[in-house]
Amino acid sequence: WHIRSAITVFPQRSDGKHDFRIWNSQLIRYAGYQMPDGTIRGDPASLEFTQLCIDLGWKPRYGRFDVLPLILQADGQDPEVFEIPPNLVLEVTMEHPKYEWFQELGLRWYALPAVANMLLEVGGLEFPACPFNGWYM
Structure with a gap:
């Protein structure tokens, strides 16, 4: 598996009251x-x-x-809850090269950390919703 860096930029801020907003800190x-x-x-x-x-x-x-779930808000409306279908979430099971018992702990983590609650500012324009992943991991 290879993780490809990506960003989605939603509409720019207009008056600050009608922003598209992702309340989650990460998508997953x-x-x-x-x-x-x-x-x-x-x-x-x-x-x-x-x-x-x-x-x-x-x-x-x-x-x-x-x-x-994703908590999304748009156009000044109340936030809405959106479940993420399980088949869209890639998870990695944790194991250790020396300790076989480690896998028995049943630990796992999502494969794609994507930051979702940061604001992108470019040339004086603000984009309050721009989830991204990348090499910061």
Whole structure:
């Protein structure tokens, strides 16, 4: 597999109230849940965003590797929740060259980290939605 750098640039900012906005920090990210006993299941870095998704109507599954939905907002409207079909998410299982037991932990991660919540500024124009991936990984 080879990762090809790519960027998608959505319409430029006009008045700041009608932006196209991607609320996710990355296009693909795992949910994080604070369990009743105080433990965390999933990605601890996603606790707050996971709760926001739930508050917006997303139905959590409380698994270790639940892919968060995309939260998109356009033209000043309320944000909307969009599930990512599982067949579109490429995941990599973790293993270790020396320790066979490591694979038994059942760890995995998404293959394509793509930053989604940064603003692109070019020549004084602002583009508030421009998800990208690249060699920063």
